[in-house]
Amino acid sequence: MSEQRFNELRGEQVIYAIHRQDRTFLPTREHCPLDPTRPGGPETEIPVPAFEIAVFENRFPAFASPHGAAEVVVYTDDHDGSFATLAPARAEALMWVWRHRYIELGARADIEYIFIFENRGVEVGVTLHHPHGQIYGYPFLPPVPALELAADARLGGCAPCALLAAEIADASRLLYEDEAVIAFVPYAARWGYEVHVAMREHRPSLADCSAAELRSLATALQSIVRGFDALFERPFPYVMAVHQAPTAASAGGPAGSAGHLHVEFYPPLRTAEKLKYLAGSEQGAGTFIGDMIPEESAAALREAIARGG
Amino acid sequence: MSEQRFNELRGEQVIYAIHRQDRTFLPTREHCPLDPTRPGGPETEIPVPAFEIAVFENRFPAFASPHGAAEVVVYTDDHDGSFATLAPARAEALMWVWRHRYIELGARADIEYIFIFENRGVEVGVTLHHPHGQIYGYPFLPPVPALELAADARLGGCAPCALLAAEIADASRLLYEDEAVIAFVPYAARWGYEVHVAMREHRPSLADCSAAELRSLATALQSIVRGFDALFERPFPYVMAVHQAPTAASAGGPAGSAGHLHVEFYPPLRTAEKLKYLAGSEQGAGTFIGDMIPEESAAALREAIARGG
Numbered sequence: 001m002s003e004q005r006f007n008e009l010r011g012e013q014v015i016y017a018i019h020r021q022d023r024t025f026l027p028t029r030e031h032c033p034l035d036p037t038r039p040g041g042p043e044t045e046i047p048v049p050a051f052e053i054a055v056f057e058n059r060f061p062a063f064a065s066p067h068g069a070a071e072v073v074v075y076t077d078d079h080d081g082s083f084a085t086l087a088p089a090r091a092e093a094l095m096w097v098w099r100h101r102y103i104e105l106g107a108r109a110d111i112e113y114i115f116i117f118e119n120r121g122v123e124v125g126v127t128l129h130h131p132h133g134q135i136y137g138y139p140f141l142p143p144v145p146a147l148e149l150a151a152d153a154r155l156g157g158c159a160p161c162a163l164l165a166a167e168i169a170d171a172s173r174l175l176y177e178d179e180a181v182i183a184f185v186p187y188a189a190r191w192g193y194e195v196h197v198a199m200r201e202h203r204p205s206l207a208d209c210s211a212a213e214l215r216s217l218a219t220a221l222q223s224i225v226r227g228f229d230a231l232f233e234r235p236f237p238y239v240m241a242v243h244q245a246p247t248a249a250s251a252g253g254p255a256g257s258a259g260h261l262h263v264e265f266y267p268p269l270r271t272a273e274k275l276k277y278l279a280g281s282e283q284g285a286g287t288f289i290g291d292m293i294p295e296e297s298a299a300a301l302r303e304a305i306a307r308g309g
Numbered sequence: 310m311s312e313q314r315f316n317e318l319r320g321e322q323v324i325y326a327i328h329r330q331d332r333t334f335l336p337t338r339e340h341c342p343l344d345p346t347r348p349g350g351p352e353t354e355i356p357v358p359a360f361e362i363a364v365f366e367n368r369f370p371a372f373a374s375p376h377g378a379a380e381v382v383v384y385t386d387d388h389d390g391s392f393a394t395l396a397p398a399r400a401e402a403l404m405w406v407w408r409h410r411y412i413e414l415g416a417r418a419d420i421e422y423i424f425i426f427e428n429r430g431v432e433v434g435v436t437l438h439h440p441h442g443q444i445y446g447y448p449f450l451p452p453v454p455a456l457e458l459a460a461d462a463r464l465g466g467c468a469p470c471a472l473l474a475a476e477i478a479d480a481s482r483l484l485y486e487d488e489a490v491i492a493f494v495p496y497a498a499r500w501g502y503e504v505h506v507a508m509r510e511h512r513p514s515l516a517d518c519s520a521a522e523l524r525s526l527a528t529a530l531q532s533i534v535r536g537f538d539a540l541f542e543r544p545f546p547y548v549m550a551v552h553q554a555p556t557a558a559s560a561g562g563p564a565g566s567a568g569h570l571h572v573e574f575y576p577p578l579r580t581a582e583k584l585k586y587l588a589g590s591e592q593g594a595g596t597f598i599g600d601m602i603p604e605e606s607a608a609a610l611r612e613a614i615a616r617g618g
Contacts, residue, residue, distance in 0.1 A: 142595050
């Protein structure tokens with residue numbers, strides 16, 4: 001059902017999840033599999049008439065147990081909601097759900113890296129509109145967190161700590177901050193409106209955060225996403241990627257210090273109408289070519305975040 | 310106009326080409342800037358009434374001279390043609406044009422890597438339909454060729470040579486071959502219909518190929534692209550990426566042996582209608598999740614190549 005092969009030229013694993021070709025694709029709202037199962041209504045993935053947050057194994061998983069995990073996290077039973085419009089207490093509860101899954105999946109010997117993410121919008125291939133995210137437990141360390149660990153080694157310490165200090169000192173790309181978290185367009189953003197939300201203190205993972213820090217993180221993430229929606233006055237597509245410490249003992253693990261919890265947003269829009277495509281340079285050479293200087297994106301986003309409230 | 314910044318977390322350069330936001334976007338066919346300048350017609354980028362192949366500097370370049378280069382290669386003055394439908398002699402001439410540009414740009418001290426590519430189809434962000442490709446001369450070694458050199462080091466020799474031997478031995482993913490080139494769906498393809506066309510002998514670059522090898526390469530590339538168009542009986546979008554030896558002396562260069570000329574195709578379609586999106590796993594973790602096993606894609610493509618003729 002699921003197969004893993006090593007791509008020598010790229011130096012990375014590739015996953016083949018064959019059954020996924022038939023997965024549910026943009027169902028009508030009457031047949032949403034992430035709605036609750038209402039009395040007299042169709043049977044969904046969630047066999048209760050109402051819920052706050054639901055987590056279940058993906059029916060069309062990228063990984064076949066016992067090697068790796070693929071879970072779905074439904075943020076609300078309200079089909080028309082979004083991460084941005086969750087009640088603050090619900091967004092905060094979601095941070096605790098993420099933390100719980102990170103710790104529980106991270107304890108499994110077959111999993112080396114826990115990746116919590118959300119794909120939002122048909123522009124990034126979303127097949128279900130109901131507000132939800134996903135959690136992958138990879139049976140290997142994927143390339144992007146490996147590059148982050150390589151940055152730590154290159155800089156001789158925690159790279160996100162060093163980059164955060166530089167962003168604070170520069171200040172021209174800062175978007176949002178409180179005592180626990182800071183959001184900014186990174187100095188060398190790949191996407192026009194790329195945003196990183198980082199813990200101010202060195203916190204390898206959600207498991208290392210205090211309750212106050214988790215609350216701050218939820219508030220910051222919602223502020224950013226409301227700002228995205230306000231930017232072009234339309235639902236703003238993005239990939240939201242939670243980067244934390246690998247859970248494999250060999251790579252540091254939750255008890256180690258490798259990794260620094262931060263959330264990266266990759267929005268494909270470069271204007272209200274135009275998408276950034278990954279074409280020749282990005283795919284064939286690996287080099288992103290952007291249209292906007294990060295300081296300009298940050299100025300536009302600061303204004304949108306103020307409007308988004 | 311153009312700025313380069315190092316992205317620490319990804320370990321890569323990012324380019325900002327600010328003026329490109331205003332570049333020509335899907336003009337009507339009467340205003341195609343890649344048509345010849347016909348008597349009485351509008352003035353185009355090409356100030357002659359007819360041509361075979363035209364090369365000129367991109368008006369909206371990713372790189373600002375004197376650091377790096379960005380050129381456009383127009384394959385034909387026929388607006389409605391495509392790489393697949395070029396006369397064989399024209400396709401062969403294009404290989405000589407590529408070779409000429411590789412050698413000439415490769416001699417420049419400010420350029421470390423020459424990347425010849427074609428983006429085809431609005432699905433990969435094409436803004437001009439007139440058949441054309443592009444050439445970037447990067448003032449640094451980009452991540453993908455760096456990964457290929459890392460594969461050479463890991464395998465203790467030329468990685469494409471080793472992979473080619475394995476593909477020939479396995480044979481289940483081969484698509485096309487003659488005495489000089491072999492085309493196949495690679496063992497660990499990232500894209501459903503990814504195809505590699507590799508020189509049978511170790512040829513670091515186009516500069517190392519004989520006239521017969523260049524002719525074989527042109528024929529093979531056209532066969533693959535005609536097969537793509539036949540697969541779903543529609544113009545098939547793709548990124549075509551020519552990978553060769555870096556031209557920086559420090560990395561091997563045209564005179565060295567690092568690198569092995571091969572052409573990679575990345576098609577975004579996974580069915581006649583459905584696109585593969587790069588979302589959470591691909592962007593945030595760097596791991597591709599595919600729907601199709603490469604042997605099955607190869608079987609479908611073999612049949613399509615036979616139909617495409």
